[in-house]
Amino acid sequence: MKSAIEVLNAFDTIRPARAADGYKPHKPLLLLLALGRVQRGEPRLVPFVDAEPLLKALLKEFGPTDSESRRHLPFWHLHTDQDGALWDLSAPAALLNRPAGNTPTIGELRSNHVAGGFHPDIDSCLRTTPGLVSACAHRILGKYFPSTLHEDIAMAAGIDLEEPSWVGEPVVQYAAQKPEKRRRNAEFRERVLRAYEFRCCVCDFDLRVGHVPAGLEAAHIMWHTAGGPDIEPNGLSLCALHHKLFDLGAFTLEPMTLKVLFSEHAVSGTRGLSGALRHHGQSIHLPTPLELRPAPDFLDWHLKSVFKKGARPA
Structure with missing residues (x-):
């Protein structure tokens, strides 16, 4: 044995x-x-x-x-x-x-x-x-x-x-005897949240408890486990809900327009159009410095590897 x-x-x-x-x-x-x-x-x-x-x-x-x-x-x-x-x-x-x-x-x-x-x-x-x-x-x-x-x-x-x-x-x-594992950059979350002015780039959620952002997370566009780097162009500031939906492939960002695309497989009840799905087709809140915006290569990876195709009608 x-x-x-x-x-x-x-x-x-x-x-x-x-x-x-x-x-x-x-x-x-x-x-x-x-x-x-x-x-x-x-x-x-x-x-x-x-x-x-x-x-x-x-x-x-x-x-x-x-x-x-x-x-x-x-x-x-x-x-x-x-x-x-x-x-x-x-x-x-x-x-x-x-x-x-x-x-x-x-x-x-x-x-x-x-x-x-x-x-x-x-x-x-x-x-x-x-x-x-x-x-x-x-x-x-x-x-x-x-x-x-x-x-x-x-x-x-x-x-x-x-x-x-x-x-x-x-x-x-x-x-x-644990295997070597690529370490995450401890500053990645802070840099990404700062780039997006401490709010969800999809829904503008920006709750703070005192001076601490609550429910905001730095999401990797190309997953860290798939080799995605800890840099701002591979990061999005998302609330916990939209981070989960993004990793599930319920939505992605169109690589060139940076508009939110929800999957046709994302099905909601009567509140769908007034909830998460209302952001379909909208542009995200972007960092002002162009060099910090989501990179097309990472978005293309997410589109091919994670997003549940196809997109909902506009």
Whole structure:
């Protein structure tokens, strides 16, 4: 059986798919689904036909537009990471022995009754080490998704993030072996909020408690977890509500006009036109210095990787 440290390291070294036109979260979302199964005590291997609708729903909610059409890829390709030390497949030999580039279709995974799950050594350690599932889930969420989405993704994947902290190895050893992570610039929030005069650039929310801005956040246009830099042209001053909606892909900014574009998938009730959706088609409040305004390259990334296409009619 693997040690807890070895399990954490295995999750740190997966190869997430990154396409030229945006970030692809397929493998991290599948791993979170599998962690939820372990936490609930479900069998190690899950048939693709059972996992497919769950992964499809996760990708539709938290992935780029139409990413659910490639829901079969992580189920198959995780098996090639670390030579199968993390993800195990049960499938006919003729299918498993295919060349690496000859990926089975969705229909082939269904008809051949392919099943997948964590390697037995990984699975055993996850089930017997208190809090390790939660630690791995936190690890994946922190590496691939903005913090605004962590609780929503965990809930959708069926993971309890509040289970007891992992105590399977000495804390000092755990901390010493954490992977290198790009540090956030502590001044990013202050610089972005100042550039936008301490108000939400979409709705002008500007509440303060004394001298402290309340409910205002500095949002990365290109997520920090996807390599977005901590600079003003990659930042927006948003209230907590619009930050969450922005990271969910409910709206974006048109790269050239900087007007708010709400997705046609953002559906509201009778108050929609008097609430968040009323800002559709409006220009945001912009910083006066031109060099601090949102950069088209970052907005283009958000449009391709996060925004739920298409836009609502003007």
